[in-house]
Amino acid sequence: MRLQDKVTLVTGAASGFGKGIAETYIAEGAKVAVVDLNGEGAENVAAELGRNAIAIRCDVSKAEDVQAAVDKTRDAFGRLDVVVNNAGWTNPNRPLMETDEETFRKIYDINVLSIFHMTKSCVPVWREQGGGVMLNVGSTAGIRPRPGLTWYNSSKGAVNLMTRSLAVELAPDKIRVCGIAPVMGVTGLLEQFMGVPDTPENREKFIATIPLGRLSQPRDIANAALYLASDEADFITGVILEVDGGRTI
Template sequence: MRLAGKTAIVTGGASGFGKGIVEAFAAEGARVLVADLNGDGAAEVAASVTGLSAQVDVSSNADWARLTAQAMDMMGGIDILVNNAGITHLPKAMEDVTEEEFDRVLSVNAKSVFLSARHIVPIMKADRRGAILNIASTAGVSPRPRLNWYNASKGWMITATKAMAVELAPDGVRVNCLNPVAGETPLLTSFMGEDTPEIRGRFLASIPIGRFSTPQDMGAAATFLCSDEASMITGVGLEVDGGRCI
């Protein structure tokens, strides 16, 4: 029960890595608000753990204001924030990505971190405590060809994590990020372009451990970094990647 008594918001919590983090947090004693653009999916996941859910577009300032107010009303405080929601564009040459695709990727993967900070950091600073975890990617450490602007958005998130960490440390707020390799999530097919045994084989060949990241892998790592056991850890980008970035 490493998170007993803690309250948490997990964005993109209705599926994939986010769902794994929600389930791990709940198992460790946290009260979790599951936030997702898929409101029905968020409610379904929440029903099996804490019962708290919200439909939210993480690229919307108004939605963040509403989510923050809802979290304070439901839970009385916010100890942990996990910025997990993310999207990608399909693999293609960088010059072929449309402006609309670029704007959407940066809005969901980067602007969402900015917006969440505007609304939730003041609460954590006032409480003199808090843990923020951004879900970045190995793509931000060792970029894959033809995912150029997705790579860049995750690199932005890694740098934002470090900048947030050094600024917020004096206020008792820790900020870290996880860098998973691709996993069995709704985004996997988008990363690969198409899901065939040959393409999966090439993807897996780049991972020394020989498998994808799982929601359970992410839940375990997230639990540690957001618990008091990691009280001396901030500004870290932890690779949960089976050795891909070595």
Template sequence: MRLTGKTAIVTGGASGFGAGIVRKFTAEGARVMIADLNIEGAKDLRAQMGDHAIAQKVDVSDGASVMKMEQAALDAWGHVDILVNNAGVTHLPTPMERVSEEEFDRVVAVNMKSVYLTARTFVPLMKDRKSGVILNIASTAGLSPRPRLNWYNASKGWMITATKTMAVELAPEGIRVNALCPVAGETPLLKSFLGEDTPEMRAKFLSTIPLGRFSTPQDMGNAACFLCSDEASMVTGVAMEVDGGRCI
């Protein structure tokens, strides 16, 4: 019960890695807001979590929607201890010059602008309490980019740098900021990463991972729980690889 008494928001929490983090956090005693554009999925997961969870519809790329999420959290708990910026999108594997401007703008808005918007909204609350933890879900794509996912790779590299600069600025305020860098996993984005989800494409991708499997929501939940718990009180500014050795 490492998170007993803690309150946490997990964006993109209705499915994939986000749902794995929600499940682990509630199992460890936290009260969790499942924040997602897919409100029905968030409500379904909340029903499984019982009284420890609440559901909130949010568009993380929209400032007004993020502010509504903040107000809902304050109404429910009065404060927020942990913020997990998990919501993310990608474009299909495409030569960089053929990615449409609309796709590019969406990647920037959801993967990058959202971190600014949640920081603008929640950092003042954490500063007032002189405590808090922010966890950004980046990717091995930001450390070891793969061809044809150029602008997604770049957005995750940006997130890693944002994590480090947030960490060094907010450390005197008692706020820790870290990132997780998973390899691809069994999430709604897997097909987008592979281009086509076939046994052959999966085998080709898995051959690049020394441990021979994808990241799972459970892997992410376990790593997130550690970084957001008091056990990691001396850890800030790291981009932890949860990738089975892919980046070695």
């Protein structure tokens, strides 16, 4: 019970990494706000998790939605201790000149602007409470980029650097900010990242670039998010924890 009675909010929690994080947090004693643009999916996950979970529909690119999610979490559970900015999106893997401005803006709205909104909503709460934890799910794409995903890569580079800058500026407020950088994982965005159909043969080409020989799984990211949110990590801030099977070596 490493998160006993901690109140947490996880975005993009209706599936993939976010769902894995929510499940792990519940198992470790936390209360969880399951936040997702897919409201029905969030409701289903919250129902599976039980009485210590609530579902909130939220477009993380909109300030008013993010503020409402924070308010609803506090109304339900009385406080807010941990936020995981996990929601993300990418263009399909393709030559960079084929991505239009609308797609570029959507990438940045979901991957980067969402953290700006969450920071604006959470920092006043944490200053009042005397501390808090923000975890931002970046990517190995922001450290060792793959071709065909230039605009997504750059957004995750922004997330990684934003995380470190937030950490140093908010440290006097006892607010820890850490990042998690997963390698390509088995989620709904897998084919987008690959740019080709998800077949065993195509997967093998990408797995060959990962020294430990497999794609990431939600449990890998969830275990990292568990540690960084726990009191065991109370002297850790500003790190970008690579959960990548050695991809960035």
